[in-house]
Amino acid sequence: MFGYVAVLGAVLIWGLSYIVMKSTTAEYPQMLFQFWRYAAVSLVYFTIFHRSLRAMPRRIWRVGLVHLGLSNFVLSFFSIYAVQLTTPTRVVVINSFIICVVPLLRWVHDRCKPTGQEKAAIAIAIAAIAFLIGPQEQGMNLGDGLAFIGMIGYAYSIVLTHRLLAKEGATVSQVSVLGIVGCMLFFAVAAAIYACFNQEAAALSALTSQPETLAGIAFMVVFVSLAANLLQVHGQRRLPPVTVSILFCLEPAVTAALDYALLGNKPSIRVLLCGLLLIAATLTATLPSKSKKRSKEATLDL
Numbered sequence: 001m002f003g004y005v006a007v008l009g010a011v012l013i014w015g016l017s018y019i020v021m022k023s024t025t026a027e028y029p030q031m032l033f034q035f036w037r038y039a040a041v042s043l044v045y046f047t048i049f050h051r052s053l054r055a056m057p058r059r060i061w062r063v064g065l066v067h068l069g070l071s072n073f074v075l076s077f078f079s080i081y082a083v084q085l086t087t088p089t090r091v092v093v094i095n096s097f098i099i100c101v102v103p104l105l106r107w108v109h110d111r112c113k114p115t116g117q118e119k120a121a122i123a124i125a126i127a128a129i130a131f132l133i134g135p136q137e138q139g140m141n142l143g144d145g146l147a148f149i150g151m152i153g154y155a156y157s158i159v160l161t162h163r164l165l166a167k168e169g170a171t172v173s174q175v176s177v178l179g180i181v182g183c184m185l186f187f188a189v190a191a192a193i194y195a196c197f198n199q200e201a202a203a204l205s206a207l208t209s210q211p212e213t214l215a216g217i218a219f220m221v222v223f224v225s226l227a228a229n230l231l232q233v234h235g236q237r238r239l240p241p242v243t244v245s246i247l248f249c250l251e252p253a254v255t256a257a258l259d260y261a262l263l264g265n266k267p268s269i270r271v272l273l274c275g276l277l278l279i280a281a282t283l284t285a286t287l288p289s290k291s292k293k294r295s296k297e298a299t300l301d302l
Contacts, residue, residue, distance in 0.1 A: 009231045018083050029198070041226060046177070076183060079150040091143070099129075
């Protein structure tokens with residue numbers, strides 16, 4: 001039960017994070033916003049978990065910093081630009097493609113096939129996604145394409161987190177630190193390149209003169225990079241990757257409500273139907289099957 005509560009808590013925080021990113025980066029470079037965010041949280045992580053990092057084997061460092069860090073970078077880099085070109089609701093709905101990509105990646109890397117119950121949930125989720133990409137008043141745009149690329153990084157981060165926890169024996173704090181620090185290193189390179197061509201925008205004074213941006217970075221550090229990240233990893237210690245990816249499909253419902261309440265972006269009927277189907281997919285994957293109930297009843301009878 002704690003695994004479900006942890007992942008759903010992370011979903012709630014992430015649903016609000018896209019609203020924060022859109023509203024606080026309107027007048028500040030998105031690239032630098034993400035760099036300062038990850039630099040700050042990396043410092044916090046190293047301060048808190050430095051003892052846990054000393055005993056890690058090199059292979060965990062390599063997978064965590066390079067592969068998991070790159071996956072998080074792809075998600076963060078493309079998502080923050082996508083949210084400026086489309087609505088936060090559409091970004092998180094596109095992120096729900098992980099319901100299809102995570103099982104595919106699990107099969108490619110681990111030859112792990114989804115269960116029958118998970119297959120049913122995937123089928124419902126695919127039907128839900130069809131409402132987004134079908135002909136409609138807005139159509140697909142550049143923001144949707146950027147969000148789709150970010151979703152690929154999202155799916156890989158779920159699979160790699162499971163591998164580090166289940167196969168490499170890494171702890172929750174180790175995986176969280178490596179994913180954040182690895183992402184920060186990639187953003188440091190990207191920010192350095194950006195600063196070479198935009199020195200005035202990259203100046204520290206440009207950041208300190210915008211209190212709303214500073215507040216947004218503080219929110220992303222405390223609630224998203226710390227609280228939500230730790231909740232996700234704790235949840236993945238207790239739940240299979242496909243179930244986690246399905247739970248993340250609840251994010252559109254959360255973001256749509258917040259998007260309308262805070263930014264006034266009213267979701268279309270198609271997006272609402274998509275969200276309802278994604279909730280149905282989540283229930284299909286998480287509710288205990290009849291076979292499990294029968295096995296439990298048989299155990300009690302014995």
